[in-house]
Amino acid sequence: MLLGMESQRHMPAIFTALGRPEWMEDERFNTLMARYQNRHVLTGLMAEILLGKTLEEWEPIFAEHDVWHEKVQRTVTAVEDPQLIAAGCFTAIPAHPDAPADEPAMQVVNTAFDFDDRLTTVGGPTAALGEHTAEALASAGVEPAAIDRLVAAGASKL
Secondary structure, X not given: OEEOOOHHHHHHHHHHHOOOHHHHOOOOOOOHHHHHHOHHHHHHHHHHHHOOOOHHHHHXXXXXXXXXXXXXXXXXXXXXXXXXXXXXXXXXXXXXXXXXXXXXXXXXXXXXXXXXXXXXXXXXXOOOOOOOHHHHHHHOOOOHHHHHHHHHOOHHHO
């Protein structure tokens, strides 16, 4: 689980949710610097408490105390997360033209950049291994004869 916070603002709620509101009075944990200096102790104490409940048990507790949190997801579940989908985090790219006919589009992480209020996105299918080797080398100023030698030597398969 990931806990997101503005440390001084959110720590009282986190400590309360963990059942330890008194930690805000503890000199080891009552300021950002104290928590940093004692981070190994605090992390250990928090881990011990967190391991005492399941994620399903913690989620309503954190929600009740307005503790920002999110479960860490694997890619297979993240691409189905409604919030991530709504945020435009993923895009479907079609299968490569040389792929088997039944190969579906692939969900990939979308680009996080936009320029001049224009959202950028992935443009198409991924290239086959070595498909653009010659063009990439040429754009880097490699002479055609050298490109031919590199491709013949298998450089495009690396």
